[in-house]
Amino acid sequence: MSLELLLIVAFGGALLSYVSGKISAKARDCLAVCVSWALVILIACLYGKSSERVFYSGFLGLPLILRMDMLSWLFAITIAGVGALSIIFSLSYMKDRDRLDFYYPMMLLVNASMLGIVLSGDLICLFIFWEIMSWSTFLLISYNRGPALAAGMKYIVMSIIGSVTMLVGVISLYVSFDTLDISQIASQFTSVSSAYLLFILAAFGIAFGIKNAVLPFHTWLPDAHSEAPSPFSAVLSGILIKMGTYGFLLILYVTVGLKLFLSLGHGLFSFRYVLCALGAVTVLVPTLIAILQNDAKRLLAWSTVGQAGYIILGIAFGTNLAVASSIFHFFNHALFKALLFLAVGAVEYRTQTRDLNSLGGLSRKMPVVFVGTLVGICGLIGVPLTNGFVSKWLLYKALILEGSPFLAFFALVGTWGAVLYSYKLIHNVFLGQLPERYKDVQKSPLSMQVPIVVLSAAILLFGILPGLVLGAINTIGTSFGFAPLRVTLWGIASETGTLNTINIFAAVLVAAVIVWILFRLGKRSVSVAQDDSYAAGAYVPENRYHYTAEFYNPLFRMLRPYLRDVIDEFYYRVAACVQRLCNGIRHIYTGDIGYYVTYIILFLAFLIFVQLRWKAW
Numbered sequence: 001m002s003l004e005l006l007l008i009v010a011f012g013g014a015l016l017s018y019v020s021g022k023i024s025a026k027a028r029d030c031l032a033v034c035v036s037w038a039l040v041i042l043i044a045c046l047y048g049k050s051s052e053r054v055f056y057s058g059f060l061g062l063p064l065i066l067r068m069d070m071l072s073w074l075f076a077i078t079i080a081g082v083g084a085l086s087i088i089f090s091l092s093y094m095k096d097r098d099r100l101d102f103y104y105p106m107m108l109l110v111n112a113s114m115l116g117i118v119l120s121g122d123l124i125c126l127f128i129f130w131e132i133m134s135w136s137t138f139l140l141i142s143y144n145r146g147p148a149l150a151a152g153m154k155y156i157v158m159s160i161i162g163s164v165t166m167l168v169g170v171i172s173l174y175v176s177f178d179t180l181d182i183s184q185i186a187s188q189f190t191s192v193s194s195a196y197l198l199f200i201l202a203a204f205g206i207a208f209g210i211k212n213a214v215l216p217f218h219t220w221l222p223d224a225h226s227e228a229p230s231p232f233s234a235v236l237s238g239i240l241i242k243m244g245t246y247g248f249l250l251i252l253y254v255t256v257g258l259k260l261f262l263s264l265g266h267g268l269f270s271f272r273y274v275l276c277a278l279g280a281v282t283v284l285v286p287t288l289i290a291i292l293q294n295d296a297k298r299l300l301a302w303s304t305v306g307q308a309g310y311i312i313l314g315i316a317f318g319t320n321l322a323v324a325s326s327i328f329h330f331f332n333h334a335l336f337k338a339l340l341f342l343a344v345g346a347v348e349y350r351t352q353t354r355d356l357n358s359l360g361g362l363s364r365k366m367p368v369v370f371v372g373t374l375v376g377i378c379g380l381i382g383v384p385l386t387n388g389f390v391s392k393w394l395l396y397k398a399l400i401l402e403g404s405p406f407l408a409f410f411a412l413v414g415t416w417g418a419v420l421y422s423y424k425l426i427h428n429v430f431l432g433q434l435p436e437r438y439k440d441v442q443k444s445p446l447s448m449q450v451p452i453v454v455l456s457a458a459i460l461l462f463g464i465l466p467g468l469v470l471g472a473i474n475t476i477g478t479s480f481g482f483a484p485l486r487v488t489l490w491g492i493a494s495e496t497g498t499l500n501t502i503n504i505f506a507a508v509l510v511a512a513v514i515v516w517i518l519f520r521l522g523k524r525s526v527s528v529a530q531d532d533s534y535a536a537g538a539y540v541p542e543n544r545y546h547y548t549a550e551f552y553n554p555l556f557r558m559l560r561p562y563l564r565d566v567i568d569e570f571y572y573r574v575a576a577c578v579q580r581l582c583n584g585i586r587h588i589y590t591g592d593i594g595y596y597v598t599y600i601i602l603f604l605a606f607l608i609f610v611q612l613r614w615k616a617w
Contacts, residue, residue: 212244230345
């Protein structure tokens with residue numbers, strides 16, 4: 001099967017879904033689901049196949065190239081899988097909303113453009129698909145209008161800045177190498193100077209850093225994730241920001257190359273350690289901010305920024321184990337963060353709120369969503385038998401073995417913070433007392449439960465059998481020039497210790513059986529009235545049954561002076577200065593011809609004055 005056919009199905013499906021929506025809503029929904037799952041099947045059939053070919057040679061005299069390797073395939077199958085599940089979730093979540101003839105084509109267009117990015121074999125294709133992705137993302141972020149439009153504008157302004165820097169890098173590479181073929185550029189990169197290499201890395205690094213929400217380019221993400229429709233938030237957090245991850249892997253290890261990247265700079269001032277420092281800060285600061293959020297989607301948004309820090313840290317560290325952990329964490333994060341956004345979306349669908357202080361006790365009302373959320377946060381934290389445990393374990397091991405305890409400490413503190421905000425999320429939504437106003441809440445619809453169950457099963461599957469993905473990641477690492485890892489179906493073997501998840505599974509299973517037996521031998525719980533409850537010896541007032549409301553307020557009071565998003569404030573100050581400058585220019589360019597004549601006369605008078613003074617001298 002050709003890669004052209006894959007993109008024709010992806011982009012053609014987006015167009016057909018728009019046309020079919022004008023005829024029948026059911027036809028549109030059915031077509032969107034069929035196209036999204038057809039892409040999953042087509043990409044799955046390409047596993048293990050490598051190809052690169054010119055599919056069009058007349059674009060401004062430059063060839064347009066598509067390529068497929070294991071790196072492209074892993075990203076492509078993740079894009080297609082999460083996208084397809086989000087489309088299914090949308091069937092109920094978006095039902096009865098306006099402009100669905102716009103929503104479904106845009107969802108498919110975003111997925112198609114991301115596939116185009118990872119299949120691009122030249123920088124022209126990469127840039128074109130990048131722009132399609134950016135603008136279609138802006139339209140979906142702004143879908144709900146109101147605050148969503150402001151969030152969308154914030155996103156697109158930063159995306160344009162990233163696109164401009166990328167375009168500068170593309171033009172510079174073309175001038176230097178007379179080609180935009182990624183393979184040809186990579187073969188010639190060894191002859192460039194260190195200064196030029198830093199310039200290229202900065203140009204592309206800004207573009208990829210903005211999309212990956214690396215500090216200090218993160219400020220668009222919390223607003224965008226919280227304001228977008230939840231099915232698209234799952235795509236946005238799970239996949240779309242990982243296009244920045246793909247970009248970093250492409251520029252650092254495919255284009256520049258492993259040896260050249262690791263040799264750039266010396267000691268703590270090398271490029272890799274500067275990028276590691278950015279990754280570590282990106283892990284820590286957003287994690288602390290996430291703890292203090294009361295909006296469920298905003299909490300998950302800040303969590304996404306923090307988890308992206310782990311990925312950048314592993315990529316920048318530059319060992320085979322670290323890079324393998326970052327690629328695996330990309331895949332894992334796509335699963336558990338998409339799951340959590342869908343779960344929060346299901347809760348919002350039934351309760352019409354995301355405020356963590358007004359929810360609680362929904363575990364019995366929405367058991368599937370509760371279990372899915374529990375699995376998702378276990379993956380996020382890195383609990384054994386979930387996929388997140390394996391990727392984080394690999395990263396910790398890589399950092400410690402290579403003598404970087406401070407970076408390992410930053411990563412570990414990020415995990416501690418994840419425990420705190422994950423506890424807050426699941427307890428405030430599903431545990432505690434059920435408020436009276438939610439006593440009649442129904443289970444989430446089947447089309448919402450299916451993606452949650454599938455993603456939950458995938459998190460556990462790849463946590464127990466990580467070798468299913470690590471085998472492909474090992475192939476990617478060897479293509480970068482790393483020594484191969486000793487991957488097994490159960491984990492990774494090495495001289496310093498072997499990760500064997502089947503042993504962990506057996507131990508956890510035995511412990512679970514013992515806990516279950518003890519629980520069954522204990523006394524049964526007794527139901528009491530909702531207001532028959534005490535917290536710290538104080539009576540809980542009516543309509544405030546949730547004793548964890550504002551649970552982290554003492555921490556918030558201590559940290560609030562230090563947790564201002566000074567980067568965001570700086571961007572707003574820059575925007576205000578630009579606005580004042582534009583307003584000043586507007587007073588000059590009024591559109592009145594009389595003003596322009598006056599300006600010309602004054603300018604001529606100035607020239608005459610200068611000429612007279614010049615002669616006098």
